[in-house]
Amino acid sequence: MVVAHVPEMATGLAKLLQNIAPTVSTTAAGGNSVGAVGTSMDRIEQAFKANQATELLVFYDFGGARRNIELAAAFGDKNTYIYDTAFTEGAFTAATMLEAGQDRAAINEAIQRLVIK
Numbered sequence: 870m871v872v873a874h875v876p877e878m879a880t881g882l883a884k885l886l887q888n889i890a891p892t893v894s895t896t897a898a899g900g901n902s903v904g905a906v907g908t909s910m911d912r913i914e915q916a917f918k919a920n921q922a923t924e925l926l927v928f929y930d931f932g933g934a935r936r937n938i939e940l941a942a943a944f945g946d947k948n949t950y951i952y953d954t955a956f957t958e959g960a961f962t963a964a965t966m967l968e969a970g971q972d973r974a975a976i977n978e979a980i981q982r983l984v985i986k
Contacts, residue, residue, distance in 0.1 A: 870920055871960050872929040872938055874907055876900035882960060889961070890968035894921040908934045913941040917949075924948045924973065928960040931986075953986035 871886070873879040879899025886895045898916040901907030917925060925947050927938050935951060942949035950973065952959050959980050966976045 870895065870916055870925050870927045871897050871956075872908060872913055872916070872927060872934045873897075873899045873956070874930055874932075874934065876904055878930065882957060886960060886964040890964035893964050893967045895964065896920040908937045910937045910940050913937050914944065917941055917945045917947060920947075922947070925950065926963050926967075926973070926976070927951045928954065928956055928963070930956045952980065952984075954980050954983040955985050959983045 871879050871882045873882070876899035879897035883895050883897035886893065896916040896919045898909070898912040900909065900912065902909045902911060925942075927942075927949060929935055929938060929951070935953075938949070938951055942951075952963070962980050962983065963976050966979060
């Protein structure tokens with residue numbers, strides 16, 4: 870799952886991930902409650918619910934997005950793992966590894982080099 874302050878960033882990255890990893894459930898939450906720049910816990914909750922996975926690997930652009938992800942995760946029923954990595958590179962790496970059948974432990978090891986926050 871990807872979360873960004875700009876709706877087009879979130880949906881654009883999700884589209885890329887869906888093309889390179891078609892069997893991986895990918896959802897996006899971007900923008901505030903009216904679709905302007907920002908983030909929205911409600912939009913994030915909707916993306917959580919729409920995602921078919923039981924475990925969510927969540928990548929975000931910066932700042933307040935993480936706080937809203939944490940709040941939404943607290944009210945959800947899925948195991949949620951938030952990654953503090955380079956946004957595009959982290960999500961891309963995770964999606965391609967999931968598509969190849971790798972588990973979360975392998976993904977965690979691979980993206981350690983991408984941690985920036």
